[in-house]
Amino acid sequence: MTIRVDDDRPPAGVTRREFMVGAAGLTFGVLLPGCARVATMDSPSAALATTAGNAPAFSPWVSIATDGTIFIQSPAVEMGQGSLTALPVILAEELDADWSKVRIVPAPPDDKLYGNPGFGGVMYTAGSNAVRSYFQPLRIFGAQVRRVLLDNAARRWGVPVGELTTEASVVVHAKSGRRLSYGEIAAFAEIPAKAPEIKPEELKKPSEFRLIGQDVMRVDLPGKVNGTARYSIDVQVPGMLYGAILRSPVEDSAPAQIDDAAARAIPGVQRIVRLPFGVGVIAETPWAAFAAKDAVKVTWDRRAPGWGFDSDQAIARYAAAARNLETAGKPWDKVGDAAGAMEKAATVMEAEYRCDYAYHAQMEPLNSLAAVSPAGDSCEIWVGSQSQTMAVTAVAKALGVATDKVRLHDTLLGGGFGRRGHRDEEFVVDSVLLSKEVRRPVKLMWTREDDVKNGRFRPMSAHFLRAGLDASGRIVAWQHRVACDWVTPYMDPVRYKGILRENDVIAIAGSEIRTYDIPNRLAEQLGQDTGIRTSPLRGIGFVANKFATEAFLDEIAQRRGVDPVELRLELLKNTPRAQAIVRAAVEMSDYRRPRPGRSLGFAFVDYSNTMVAGVAEVSVDRQSGAIRLHNFWCAIDPGIAVQPDNVIAQTESSIVYGVGLALTERISLKDGIVQQSNFYDYVVPRMRDVPEMHVKLIQTPNPPTGVGQMATPLIAPAVASAVHGATRARLRHTPFIPERVRAALSA
Amino acid sequence: MAVDFRVNGRPVSVDVPNGTRLLWVLRERLQLTGTKYGCGVAQCGACMVHVDGQPTFSCQAPIEMVRGRSVTTIEGLSPDSRHPLQRAWLAERVPQCGYCQSGQIMNAAALLARNPRPTRAEIIEHMSVNICRCGTYQRIVRAIERAVKEG
Structure with missing residues (x-):
């Protein structure tokens, strides 16, 4: 029996409101302006950064100052998706x-008050799950304060509350013409101990x-056009040193021998530190830190399982595992009796697809700044993490102190895409370990090469699909068998063992249809x-898994001799909302109109109840194997x-991201070591692409669902x-690099 | 040995080893952190500044290269963040994570300084040296076209 964890939802029976309202209730109070870290509309980024903001002693969602200023806590971090404002x-x-x-x-790191109901109550900005999961609770909170x-x-007026209405920040008694602004009420407001009940209606x-x-206007935008927006890499604090870390190329591997003589000789280098997973360098300047890191010579122990791994060979093993029907997989989407129905089917079709590893390539290489106290018993960190509370918890664990000894200054994120939300927050702990050595603030920066070589990747996968058709087609x-590296147990064992009940949602999501x-x-x-x-x-899993399912449907449509769009409409007959989105994409692309020299392709995805459909217009250079993507309608x-x-x-953003994953982006490993280094060999889309x-x-009129990644698959x-x-050629392996296209053309 | 140059109109003197990249001097010595580190190998354009008006990858420029020259960073593009490109960037709501946008704007400003009325193809060709991982490219084109039109 598979539990139906829909994407990353709490299991059935635990409602969103219980997570949110049950834990938090209403806190409503009068806060003097200036107490909190405030992102103002005029100078958002300066205020969003790291200034000595004391979170107020109580942590309200809303505070109203007597001048009418309304402070609203935002639990989402901002990495470009806009939910800090939304x-x-x-x-x-x-x-x-x-x-x-x-x-x-x-909002300060406090899961009880601000945790994301879509992630079991952890502050975690991911999964296109901020607006979606906070929508109803935040409406209730707003209505409660009102x-x-x-x-x-x-x-105050001695009138029945039913006679009152509100306009923007004003309570109005129409009968008597009296008005009180929210700021005026804040001056005398009595706050009930228990939050008033608000019914959804x-x-x-x-x-x-x-x-x-x-x-x-998004609150973070003005600072992003004049250089004032602050990311953790921009932070400087007095007495700060610079850190770099040479990490083991293979996970769970340790230095066996270290030769740091050349590194020590570099002027400005202060300390070379042996770490369980690599070698850290602390220096007075970033250039000295980077040079020293490059100069350290390490022999690694080879005990970790990843040594020897060759991705080109491994994918053949994955494919064999996917095809081997003798071995049952871990079920994810199980409806009816697929095996029985397959046996009775008039025709059985089979197909195989493959996807390579892929790298996030967020524009800001991972970095963080830590200041461990001289006694080593507390720490301040400046970082852009997708989870404020995971960052604090990981740092507390690394130092062996309580979480209240860790003070987080969260900053804007120069891109996230999932990379900055691992439970171990390794790039945050990196800076803490170095700062602990010298008891001075250390800004730890990964170079782009570090970011690639130490990347954590979208898994490689092989997909074996079978479809049973009856006599009418x-x-x-x-049946969809996905052989791929595990993801969730590695990136977040806590969630994997807890709310996800050992389902590898990150890898397998999207295989459901x-x-x-x-x-x-x-x-x-x-x-x-x-x-x-x-x-x-x-x-997440949608990109690889929907490539397999949608491409297979395209083959089935061809076999049946029906248009791929007509096949989708037939399959979506029980979901008018999905049919409508398919028809919209068809209409806007003028799908039936032939284009000389160009060709159209269609796909549909139900991504956690966000319906998306897309039409690609391409041409293919048969000589070179290059695919040119001219238009995309979504x-x-x-x-x-x-x-x-x-x-x-x-949506534009997730289309561009999908273009990279489909056409060019590819990580490969030899002897467990990542073969790519930087943007010259990990090729992401540019404007001309x-x-x-x-x-x-x-x-x-449905509750809002996610928008941050839905078009990517x-x-x-x-x-x-x-x-x-x-071309009549079937592409079965992403990315569709020219050599693969040429091979498919000659097959 | 000290290197004297101008940044955003202001004379500065820095004493760092020869070969030190302008990017790190701007960011860590002069606190001009609007210019970003993205790749370190002139592949992404997050570090772009103007040196005597020319778009330059500051991650590649050794500090001695700018001796006696004039460097403009995003902080110095306009005194009040009201450069036509900055206004257009907000009007088109270009930035997402925003990390690459200083470099994008500086490179676009260099384009318009040289070619005040670029065609769309010229914009795309010129701007393809800058990577935006959030994929804001289409809005960047619109913003540049808007800045050309509105001036």
């Missing part, structure tokens, strides 16, 4: 706040929204114990869009379909 918008909506008076306060304001005004209807849907049985009307189906994982470092990467239905233009921006993108946002299958249309 979450306060949701709360402000139900509070009926005047947005110009809102100041956003990055109710407290109304109650206070009713008492008391919340605003979407037609009453004033802020949601209005595209307020209808798909009655489906619940929206398609296929009565018997089984998706299963054959986890490979390789010792290779893995990670959630934008789109229709997306994420339910309610809190920040509609940002939904479009995120991206198609014209046409994104249509279709809002439906569309690209590879849509391109593969288009290439087949142009």
